[in-house]
Amino acid sequence: MSYKSHTVLLIPGIFDRGSSLLRMQRALAEEGFDAHYIHLRYNSGWHGMEHLSSQLMAKIEKLVKKETTCTLVGFSMGGIVARYYLQAMSGINRVHKFISIASPHYGSYWAHFLPYKGGKQLRVGSEFLRGLNQSVRVLEATEPVSIWTKYDVTIMPHSSAKLEIGTSYEVPVILHRLMPMSSKVISLLKKEVITGMG
Template sequence: MSRKSHTVLLVPGIFDRGTSLLKMQRILSEAGYNTHYIHLRYNSGWHGMEHLSAQLMAKMENILKGEETCTLIGFSMGGIVARYYLQAMSGIDKVHKFISIASPHHGSYWANFLPYKGGKQLRVGSDFLKSLNKSIHLLEQTQPVSIWTKYDITIMPHSSAQLGIGVSYEVPVILHRLMPMSTKVISLMKNEVITGME
């Protein structure tokens, strides 16, 4: 039988080695959560989401013991990396709470400027995202949350950052890269982490 742990794993976005998540990590750690973030290689997404999700799986196996489950939080591309792990790599039973922050669940036009595997996977209408979204119902057991802003010019269209299931929060943050550092976003995220433990 699975047991909810106070472990939280943060997954950074594209071109981000995790520095944008340091404030979030500090606040969760101060609240008593065993909080980690992963350095994805290569964080451009060059080799595709599958390559990055395999790294996430290895990290999960390293930080969780036995039947423990954790909270998984993905920022931007990190939310898609997390989803592939959850939905396609049997990670769903290791996570009791999934939170995405400004992730392109239905693709982003910005990804058209990334002419390699990972970029193509993140485009609007990609076969990769279509496949993920066909099995989106699998995420229901993780009490999914999506946090997004209508001012985001990286995730276009803005509606792409909404999962379409679970809880969705719109926040007035003016830039994509500021989302994981926003006091409002962190407050919402922290409350959801606590709710997920109940």
């Protein structure tokens, strides 16, 4: 039997070194959670999501005690990195709550400007995302949450950031990069992380 730990791993988005997650990290720490943001190399996604998910797995093995589970929060590409770990690397057994923030679950037209492996994986209709979405029900064990905004011009179409399962919240944030810093998003995040401990 596994126990729910107070460890929360924050996974940054593409080209993001994690600074956008600092406010979120502080807010979770104030609630008594042990929050860490994960430095991914190389966070352009150059080597693909598998490479980044392997790094996430190594961090979880290091930070989360055996027989316990954690919460994963992925911003933008970080949500897809988390999903590959959960769905394709048996990570589902180490995580009790998964929250994505403005993640391109069904791809983004913007990714067509990234002509390398990770960019191709994040495109609308990519074989990589089709595979994840065919097995999306695996995520039900984590009571998944997706937080998105219709004003996002990075995740196009906007509906791509809304998972077809679990709970979703639409928030009135005007820019993609401001999502993890939004007080509304952080409030929802805290509520869901705390509820996930129940």
